[in-house]
Amino acid sequence: MPTVVMVHGAFCGGWAFESFRAPFEARGWTVLAPDLPGHEPGASPAGLSMRDYARSVARLCEALPERPVLLGHSMGGLVCQLAARQVQPSAMALLAPSPPWGVPGSSLEEAITAFGVQVLDPFFSGSVTPDRHLMRHHSLDRVPKGARRPILERLRPESSRALREVLNWWMDPFMTTSVGLGPLPCRTLALVGDRDVVHPAATVRQTAERIGAQFQTLPGMSHWLVREEGWEEVAGTVVAWLDAALGEDVRRGSTGASARGR
Numbered sequence: 706m707p708t709v710v711m712v713h714g715a716f717c718g719g720w721a722f723e724s725f726r727a728p729f730e731a732r733g734w735t736v737l738a739p740d741l742p743g744h745e746p747g748a749s750p751a752g753l754s755m756r757d758y759a760r761s762v763a764r765l766c767e768a769l770p771e772r773p774v775l776l777g778h779s780m781g782g783l784v785c786q787l788a789a790r791q792v793q794p795s796a797m798a799l800l801a802p803s804p805p806w807g808v809p810g811s812s813l814e815e816a817i818t819a820f821g822v823q824v825l826d827p828f829f830s831g832s833v834t835p836d837r838h839l840m841r842h843h844s845l846d847r848v849p850k851g852a853r854r855p856i857l858e859r860l861r862p863e864s865s866r867a868l869r870e871v872l873n874w875w876m877d878p879f880m881t882t883s884v885g886l887g888p889l890p891c892r893t894l895a896l897v898g899d900r901d902v903v904h905p906a907a908t909v910r911q912t913a914e915r916i917g918a919q920f921q922t923l924p925g926m927s928h929w930l931v932r933e934e935g936w937e938e939v940a941g942t943v944v945a946w947l948d949a950a951l952g953e954d955v956r957r958g959s960t961g962a963s964a965r966g967r
Contacts, residue, residue, distance in 0.1 A: 714779030759787035806883035811907035847933035888917025898926025
């Protein structure tokens with residue numbers, strides 16, 4: 706049974722997958738949902754880079770007995786992309802992933818958000834407090850009202866450096882969020898809601914083309930795919946895709962072993 710490492714997005718922690726992980730665990734899969742560095746209770750992400758986040762995921766995966774499945778939401782989807790060449794996961798699922806270096810935004814909302822992050826402060830040393838109003842109306846818009854408040858209360862500050870590296874990649878001479886040339890070394894699925902304004906479908910499609918991922922739009926869905934109405938169908942889509950992808954890899958491995966035996 707595979708191990709699935711679930712990587713959360715900005716302002717969150719591993720708790721974001723508390724519901725979403727259940728269908729995977731019901732199948733007997735092991736699910737790990739770590740807090741990224743600086744997102745643990747009492748910690749601060751100030752000054753941390755996307756490379757710090759990717760290294761933490763890579764170290765976790767390298768300590769596992771077999772190559773895991775990576776699953777990332779939003780900024781966590783970009784963390785997974787950055788870790789993938791080092792980890793070489795058995796498969797990867799990206800939910801409304803942030804785009805890597807070189808993939809431009811496709812909407813006015815993305816441009817406004819990038820500008821807002823850039824004028825926060827002149828240095829990379831700080832952290833950004835979550836804007837609960839924006840979260841409520843752009844990320845959590847399809848989360849049941851009774852479930853929004855617990856999410857908003859658990860949001861944590863995010864590294865301003867990491868946010869700039871994601872949202873203002875063209876101003877980063879170090880190309881921190883570059884995932885390199887060519888497809889990533891694993892089967893990858895990129896899902897996005899057609900109502901997502903944080904990472905619109907057109908942007909996620911460009912990301913999928915850049916990394917060689919299968920792309921799928923989810924009708925009626927927004928950004929918080931791990932908990933908004935219809936999240937069970939999203940999880941089911943990922944599980945079915947992983948069953949097919951991992952099963953095909955097993956069949957290929959068996960065929961290769963038989964051929965070597967002959």
